[in-house]
Amino acid sequence: MVRKLSTRRRHPLAGFVVLLFALVVAGGLYSAFRPAVADESGKSDAQLIAEGRQLYEVGCASCHGLNAEGIITKRGKNLGPPLIGVGAAAVDFQVSTGRMPMARPDTQAPEKPRTYDEGEVARLAAYIASLGPGPAIPDPEYYDVSEATDEEIARGGEFFRTNCTACHNFAGVGGALPEGRYAPSLHGVEPIHIYEAMLTGPQQMPVFSDEVLTPKQKRGVIAYIKTLEDQTAYGGLELGSRGPVGEGLWGWTFGIGALVLAAVWIANNGVRAERKKP
């Protein structure tokens, strides 16, 4: 063993192996000994709200106003809407998916890597929730779809097609809305965020309150979206799941392209083939 190692110590890859080993050890030691994450549960609500307010004043107030009352520009445009009464669910959705804070004023806030960690989101949510009553962050029982029955999924699909496909597309891959806005793809979105989006209606999206879609129906919709994500592509390549436009593109490029090439090949070969003389 030792002999084996010593003979290979000058192998060109030996340096990399040692480096890798050192990195793994250092990382392992760090994760074993790093200080535990601050425990949120010990803090009182008032404390969370106060900390949330501090975070808010730094990251959000420039658009939403110092007291979350919203800012109207001189031209009457809405720089940032009032946040009083939007509830913790709205904050959790917007900040956890990285939509807020926005990188710049735009027609729509795109999803992006999140700026605040979970604890900070909880503080912000607590602060906003303290300003006025609004939907709270849902408990897992509302969006946990791991045990959804086939029937629930089929019903959810029915609700999905009635309420969601008009903007998000039949496969949930998203679609365009007027003036450069869009309904984003639903693939890879956390169930809790889908639930919160239905509950709070972020950006262009309408609110699907519990009177319109009961929590059970919402869970069915989420379950259906999740099956769409995992579903086998029965027909082969899905070509973007954008309907006949993608199909036409492939028919014209791949199909007609291949057949025209075949026609050229057939016409240039056979009895009449004239090989170019060198």
Add this chain to the structure above:
Amino acid sequence: MSSSPAARSKAGAASRSTAGVVTWLDERLGIGALTKKQLRKVFPDHWSFMLGEIALWSFVILLLTGTFLSFWFKPSMAEVEYMGSYANLRGLHMSEAYASTLDLSFDVRGGLLMRQMHHWSANLFLASMTIHMLRVFFTGAFRKPRELNWMIGLALLMLGIIEGFAGYSLPDDLLSGTGLRIAQGLMLSIPVVGSYISFFVFGGEFPGDDFIPRLYTVHVLLVPGILLALITAHMLLLVYHKHTQFPGPGRTNNNVVGFPLMPVYMAKAGGFFFIVFGVTALMGGLLQINPIWMYGPYNPAEVTAGSQPDWYMGWLEGGLRIMPNWETNLWGYTLSWNVLIPGVLLLGVLFALLAFYPFIERWITGDDREHHLLERPRNAPTRTAFGVAGMTAYALLWIAGGNDILAYEFGLSLNAITYVMRVAIFVVPVLAFIITRRWCLSLQRHDREVVLHGYETGVIVRSPDGSYAEIHRPINPVRAYELTMHEQHTPVELPAAHDANGVPAPAQGKERLRSRLSHFWYADDVSKPTKEELEAAAHHATNGSHALEDGHGPASGNGAHLGIETSGIVGGQDFGLEQKPKAP
């Protein structure tokens, strides 16, 4: 191996037995004498002559796969509860048409493959008809005596579109229902009779229970029957007219140069069928098309983003999408220009223009002769420009039809695309026309240049006084022949306003219009090199070397000038290398 006596005798026996069968049949049916002439039928070779064949073979595939589908598809609007294999829809109530299509896709062995092949084949059928039509248009193959066959082809295209639309409307999924709703909207937009037509077609209010069974009969019986009859007529006329050919040595307006149907084209066409079948099967197996299980059953309350028709209806969809919302209210009735113009009139205008184009061109050019030789697109600049302008308009409408997909994929504003398209649809085709026409004329000029002065060899020679010139070499005679044997068109001249006795000619207005159009059509054509010009050029080429040796070329090195002056000066490879540079 084949030289071994055993193998040879085996092959001989096989061919003898084949001959025996053929002789047996011939003695009883007399097909030999009947088909002898047709089997020797000659076809010219060019890849673009095989585009229509793709359509023909696609049609065969459509018949085969369609028959398979008809064994399981139930054209019925009866409500059933789906209990098949696809879990996401199980337990839902839907029409029998949709349920049977789901069964075809998930519970019939090979059903989904056949469905997808049928659908891809339909897309390819229409696409190949379209490019076949473009080939015929741009090469002038529609000219006398083939105008009627052009119109038959157009009827095939139109029926193909209807057939395709009927086909994807049958499964009664969300997308097909949305498409039918638009079709009903088009019917309703027809003034006065619109609502009656709609009620007649749908057997009452939309969607009703009658339409799917009716559409089924149209899709599997009526339209395929007419298609089959028209395809037969199309091909009989092809045989009767004989195939057109591109000009070349030995190819005239009175002959066809090529190889006989049997065995050469039998093999080529037969082989091509299998290639078309193979590509279609590949697409059917690998590329998902019309995933109806994702769309769900049709429900008038639902719609999905990305609701588009198949590509061949896409341009009509585009027209609808960019049309401003114009309506007129007359005595309590609404005239929906917003649907009538892009939906009904646009379709009518396009097909009317296409159908009458051969006659329009014939009238303008006054050309009443038979044409069996094809024209290169550049030699008919105005026709080519019209064609490209039409293609441009079609493409713009296509783009407009997919405006939401474009907006989403490229992060554009849906409204901006719509506004741009509203202007572009009027402006861009005109630009395309002008550019294409100039382009064709430039290519004509280039052809003339190449014939007179040879091609550019890429070899640069420096003359003793320091100027540079590229050596041009004459092109080979076959190429020169091909470049010069097209017709030199002359515009129709206005007949004299007064005859010899001073009597004014009657009805000049129409003639004047025709003459003006004809001048527009032809007047800018670049004239072919004449015999004298060719001889002068050849003479110049042989004597051109003096210009360089004398050093009379411009000392400043005017390459463009020299390039023509010294074209083809040096015959051998030892060009200029032996020349000693002059002392400055």
